[in-house]
Amino acid sequence: MSKKNHKHRVVAVCLGPSCRKKGGQALFDNLKVEIQRAHLSESVEVVETGCRGLCARGPVAHVYPDNITYCRLTPNDATRIVQGHLVSGHPMEDKVSHADRIANRSFRLFGDARFFGKQLRLTLRNCGVIDPENIDEYLAVRGYEALAKSLTGMKPEEVIQAMRDSGLRGRGGGGFPTGVKWNFAATQKADTKYIICNADEGDPGAFMDRSAIEGDPHTILEGMAIGGYAIGAHQGYIYIRAEYPLAVKRLEIALEQARAHNLIGKDILGSGFDFDIEVRLGAGAFVCGEETALIHSIEGERGTPRPRPPYPSVEGLWGKPTVINNVETWANVPVIILDGPEWFASIGTADSKGTKVFAVAGKVRNTGLVEVPMGMTLREIVYDVAGGVEGGRSLKAIQTGGPSGGCIPAQYLDTPVDYESLKGIGSIMGSGGLIVMDETTCMVDVAKYFLEFTMNESCGKCTPCREGTKRMYEILERITSGRGEEHDIELLEELGETVKFASLCGLGQTAPNPILSTIRHFRDEYVAHTRQKRCPAGVCTQLITYEINDACIGCGACARKCPVKCISGETRKLHTIDQSKCIKCGECFAACRFDAVTRS
């Protein structure tokens, strides 16, 4: 977000009768003054426009080419628009309006600031833009219009058809076509059906769903209500982690407001359709993101999965047909209804339509949420969107899909992100966690980290996952502490296959992925750990050796720091480390000012 983005800009101030009366003229005048004062007269032009139909929220101004509309402006806002937006590149979020139909879309394309430049914000369209605790703001950005359109102008079958035509696939990890899933549930004969929003978001390092809910809770409610209408359900549940108190609060507020506006509840908008939603809190179990486990959890049971079939769309919550979708999936629904499935399907790749939100974390400059069209390459995400690797180091691998995913080495950076391509290189799209790792990361350690996670989160119901993750973790621990044998790599592969193929649910079935993918792409690191008892990245402390080379001038700084006194040597002579006593604390390494202590 830098100044170099100022090309030619236009601030169009509405001076229609209503806006003018409410202070539009003063605003217009102030803007001119401020722009001059900021020496922007060359690059920014202030123009006057006629009524834009937003009189209720005037005075209104629009900034081109950022495509940002401000509303409820006061004459004093001129300074903020100029200094904040035009000079510093921070739009005045609190006054941005999204009822703008210039692009004829329900959402806004962000300006060309670099971080947003390659993004396409569909599901996050309102996040950070509207006040999530104020339904009026959501309504102003065509909120609940999709619901109204569905209820009044579309048959349930048509809604489902629209979902099928859009090509939307589940964003919770599996990538199952949403329209097909809805259709299963819709065609079941049952007196009761349910809708569930899966907001368990257990993947450590991912926070897409949290942000989506905190920033735009109504979209989720609207999507769910449309889903309910499509399949014939009258009750929905949002299953959300207890660790997200703010998201829970915003959902509760949104629900209350939506009920008050008759957008949720009985006889919605006079259509005769009833739909209500209840929020249920999780209690700290990653596996409860798995749909059957989640259902057990809502039912008040231990959150263990069960074999499928029957699938939830046939026998779900309390045995009734249930559609369960991810938060992001639900957030796409109103967009598809409003802007049409064809338009939605024009974004993305042949088999992966629309956008995907990623939580970019790890060793990158800009960590945070990004939403990009499907098919963008990993390279673009990391370098163009997230600003590249932190500290100028080189990228070693990208981990997607969290504990269920795999590590993608740098040579695959040009892989487009879509469901099939990522699967093809041993990872998965997953729910959107994207961790960037640089050369200081040990891939065996990463595998161990994820295995520790899955081992702790295994529900324990089925043998391969309960016992197998523990054994794989033990083997990795052996390897990272220098007690591993080369044969252990084969054991990991064999056990990995067993756990992958024989486990009951997705947790176990994917638990070996971090191991199998790192063995596949970084086998040499495993070999280094087992054969040479060496950690190339210098992460596995027990495998590090500190040695003193010829650069040593014999100052003794290292020996003084060594907590176990295992460095010896006469003053001004080469010092040596007694490897049998060294505890690998690294104090000597830090102490030497002559780069004579080496770590390997």
Add this chain to the structure above:
Amino acid sequence: MSEKKNGQVNLIIDGVRVTVPEGTTIMHAAEVVGVKVPRLCYHPYLSTPGACRVCVVEVEGAPGLVASCAFPVAEGMNVRTTSPKLRQIRRNIVELQLDNHPEDCQTCERDGNCELQRLAYQLGVRERKFAGEKKNYKSDYKAPGVIRDPNKCILCGRCVRVCGEVQGIHTLTVAHRGFESVVVPTFERSLADSVCSNCGQCINVCPTAAFLENMNYDEVWQKLSDPHVTKVAQFAPSVRAAIGEAFGIPPGANMEGQTVAALRRLGFDYVFDTQFTADLTIMEEANELVNRIKAHGTSDLGPGKPLPMLTSCSSAWMKFVEQFYPEYIPNISSCKSPMSMQGALIKSYWAEKMGLGAQDIYSIAAMCCTAKKYEAAREELRDENGLPYVDAVITTRELAWMIKSMGLDFANLEPEEFDNPLGESTGAGAIFGATGGVMEAAVRTAHQMLTGEEMPDVNIEAVRGVTGAIKEASVEIAGITINVAVTHGMGNAIKLLEAVRRGEKNVHFIEIMGCPGGCIGGGGQPYAGQDAVPMDRELMAKRASALYGIDKAKEHRCSHQNEHIQKLYDDYLEKPGSHRAHKLLHTHYRQHFPHGVIPGRGIDGNQESCIRPSDPRFLELEAFINERKGRPHEDSELIPVLHKAQNLFGYIAEEAVEYIATKMQIPRSKIYGVATFYHYFSLSPRGQFRVSVCMGTACYVKGAGDLAEEFKRILGIDFGGITADSVFSLECARCIGACGQAPVLMVNDEVHTRVTVPQVQKIVDQYQEQIGKSGSRESETAAR
């Protein structure tokens, strides 16, 4: 492929075409083509968790393997039940089970009878490639009937299911999760302090030795070589109907004579028959029924009323009533069980006859039942000096071990006769062992008592059979219609008693046996053989047929026709219900705790009285629960209620679980299982300041591990620990969604972002200081 029609599905299994009804599982379809897919957690009478994964098969087109026990067939499906990959995976799965199991087969009670051992052998597990850490739990040997060794458990879950689904008792749950999963009673207390009925069905269904009877045979061996006591044995009807199986004799053989002979060879001086006192029980019980009817008529029905009268010979059932249905205690016949009657007679009537004192006699009972061990230990069933009438109870299995360890060729022993006067029985005494038998026997005698005439046809087919859950019949005796009902298995008993309570069943006399099938299916019977299924109904039917065979072959088929019984009354007891009969043959029951919870029954006064906490937090919890009453799927509110409880108390206290169990009518074990599953719930008090370090990926790669180590070092505790002064506790959190500011940690609800190792000490000090300031702030308020 041919067309799918009238609910039939065509598929191919291992290259063989087969047509089976829609909804059939692959496992059953494979049986049709002669393949028995290896299996472990599956049991035909229990729900199918699909958990062990031993039964996986390949289905063409399916991405992974599928569990054949749970996967329904589909038209055109192509299944392979064996392949190199499948064999390896199955072998690995069983190896994984073994790797977390003690290596003590040779000294294990189930050596040779263990399903795990059998499976490992069958699948060819010949090495232990993945061996590592093993579970290590304390065993529970406290209960007289059933003991547990969780280290042998392979978590198939059959015991949990049988106890909940079949017995309706819900003693057990899987607690915790992942590698820490373990089958336990609530709060990992002993079975002795739980609602366990000691029925032993968990032993029957367990594939390993994780559940066993509390063995008494060592003590019996000891006593057998004691020259100063007279050794007396009795054994139950069902022992003779099943013990042969332990010696490889096909089920259904009556081994009465061989068992008598074997007991004598073991060193018992006298061998009496529990069937004799079964006849006596009938005399007393029929008399009691007749008296109740004569005194109160047949219309005053319900819990706490004179009728229906409930039988009292199943000891597991008795414990069950005392804990779950105290309101039915007045309905229970005051008769002791046949074993206890026999025990009392041996040390009174017979001892007097023989000129022996009670202390001179060592009296044991071989029973099909594990609960009989509990019964023998009951206070109420001791003599006036507080000594037990029955000194030791051994199960059919224990008796078989004793016979084997003596090296007796059981099958070929010359059959011998019981000793008398306590060894003679009628057919009525024999059928006691099968469900419906007591009822049939009682009706035969009640008929004679009310009319003075014998029943023209003594066979009451309607109450026989092991398949019917609740069997009902009406008999006309002397112009009175007596409606009877018979059930077996405590889960069925609940259904029947609930129906009676709601006034939906107009019955006068109810027979309840605690185990499915009756005593023949008792928890002490021989293990199912090689290819058999525990609790198998066909097996039960065969055992029952041995007893009905005895009945049919007897000259006397009604208890009152037993000459030794008549003589016993003439010489000693006078008449049924006499003062002496009451003293020796009758007992009483009283409410026992913990009070059992029956889901969906609704809370009653008995339970209300158990919990009256004064702490106002309970009132708040109650209000929260009451708010949710009457909502659809009330039980599903358990997790919200646990959240509330944790908010109120700072953790899930045991009293809170007790309270919730009663108020919501959810079994304690279930609450415990749920609370321990979710890491958000803490079962022990937590510190005033709960430090949770995020170990999510984003935080981890930014050094959260080092922060955790620093906290551990400074506070001197590990994850899950609490400092000695209860100020700090340390937890490991998973991504709290603040990854952008990693590494992140929370202290109570305060989030600290971008924390560095040197800051850790500062953070600790900062909170430590707060304590200093607020002085003696109540830790309870802080824990909120």
